[in-house]
Amino acid sequence: MGARSRDRSRPHIVIAVVNLPVERDRRVIRECKALEAAGYRVTVICPRGKEGLTYLPGTRDTAIRSFRQPLAGSGVISFAMEFLWSFVCVAWRLFGLLLRGRVHGMQVCNPPDVFWPLALLMRALGTPFVFDHHDLNPELYECKADEKNEKPNGVILGVLKLFEKLSMRCSSWVVSTNESYREIAIRRGGCAPERVTVVRNGPAASEIKAPPVVAHGPGARKRIVYLGVINPQDHVEAAVLAAERLIDLRGRDDWEMVIAGDGDCLADLRQLAAARGITDVVSFAGWLEATQVDELLASATIGVQPDPPTAMANLSTMAKSVEYVARGIPVVAVDLLETRRTAEGAAVYVPTGTPDELAKAIDALLDSPAELALMREIALQRFRDTLSWDHQAAAYIEMWRTLVPVQVEAVGRVPRDRVSMMRTAGDGEAVSRPQPLESERY
Numbered sequence: 001m002g003a004r005s006r007d008r009s010r011p012h013i014v015i016a017v018v019n020l021p022v023e024r025d026r027r028v029i030r031e032c033k034a035l036e037a038a039g040y041r042v043t044v045i046c047p048r049g050k051e052g053l054t055y056l057p058g059t060r061d062t063a064i065r066s067f068r069q070p071l072a073g074s075g076v077i078s079f080a081m082e083f084l085w086s087f088v089c090v091a092w093r094l095f096g097l098l099l100r101g102r103v104h105g106m107q108v109c110n111p112p113d114v115f116w117p118l119a120l121l122m123r124a125l126g127t128p129f130v131f132d133h134h135d136l137n138p139e140l141y142e143c144k145a146d147e148k149n150e151k152p153n154g155v156i157l158g159v160l161k162l163f164e165k166l167s168m169r170c171s172s173w174v175v176s177t178n179e180s181y182r183e184i185a186i187r188r189g190g191c192a193p194e195r196v197t198v199v200r201n202g203p204a205a206s207e208i209k210a211p212p213v214v215a216h217g218p219g220a221r222k223r224i225v226y227l228g229v230i231n232p233q234d235h236v237e238a239a240v241l242a243a244e245r246l247i248d249l250r251g252r253d254d255w256e257m258v259i260a261g262d263g264d265c266l267a268d269l270r271q272l273a274a275a276r277g278i279t280d281v282v283s284f285a286g287w288l289e290a291t292q293v294d295e296l297l298a299s300a301t302i303g304v305q306p307d308p309p310t311a312m313a314n315l316s317t318m319a320k321s322v323e324y325v326a327r328g329i330p331v332v333a334v335d336l337l338e339t340r341r342t343a344e345g346a347a348v349y350v351p352t353g354t355p356d357e358l359a360k361a362i363d364a365l366l367d368s369p370a371e372l373a374l375m376r377e378i379a380l381q382r383f384r385d386t387l388s389w390d391h392q393a394a395a396y397i398e399m400w401r402t403l404v405p406v407q408v409e410a411v412g413r414v415p416r417d418r419v420s421m422m423r424t425a426g427d428g429e430a431v432s433r434p435q436p437l438e439s440e441r442y
Contacts, residue, residue, distance in 0.1 A: 021049030230263030
């Protein structure tokens, strides 16, 4: 992609995200677009993707300053090396931007929680620093240890909690993906409530282009979808095994399950489906781009969220569930605090997420067209009234307007009614508690 002319009169916001290239992070893409629409100029520091992009597709002129990530953590030492490498690369790119021109504000997205020294530096320079809290790293470490039937190392857990607290306390503002994360920022991070803003994950109304295709009639094949990351803590194996149990309950003829996403467990799940002889009803779509996600979910009858009832999952908003609800897809999910806050009556909840629990809930819903229709309406209303990115962007931009005001002349080509909409949407709300609804967790 060729160079673009960037209007340097606009305030410059730098965003760092290091767990994946920005073109694959839908939350950060939405944040960049919201900032541009509000009159800011954006640069993202992130690992280099396959395309080696220099500007973010779909944006006006958001620049990408990428770095190579040759390290991939699989143990304590390798994770530490990966985090150190990411810190050095982000700091190097940031110093380059500071030398070439002014940076008016910086945002860092976790994981990892190692960038608090940059927060101290930027604040010493008089520049606001925002911590965008995507994941609960202490809980994630405990979850991974539990999966291995190991006791968490007290020293490592203490360091993770300390770094999390420093990341919050050293920042000018904390962005939380849900109310539980906000409470953690206040209680565990010691942040002032007025300096913590909830900005949830989820698509904008304009992103949903494919019309829903709902299966009807005795011969129609209903589609059950899992969309998201496929790592051990996501418990996707339970969804695959639920498909095997569903065959016992209703046969193979009128349904199929599509697993969309990528992660450490994808290859193992493919082998599991083949070993159980269920590849005729379970297929794997791999990682999908935004338009492909839209098309897949338009054909879904039920969305599945099999995340187990761990401390991390209970407090995290699963991005997949917001994507389901946004399309009016009824959800079968494990009964978790933030999942209930997201889906409310648009989901059927099971206690622990065993394959048998999931299969029975799915089977009952597939035979209840009236309940499915009611849940679709509840889901669509939840999205329209609360969950859509249009609501979340208003809170996000209100925070940045507080930290880095935009002069009228700096707004440039952005329509005045768009800017007014963003500001009006936040009026009457406490900045720390915008439209109540993730992580998520993603």
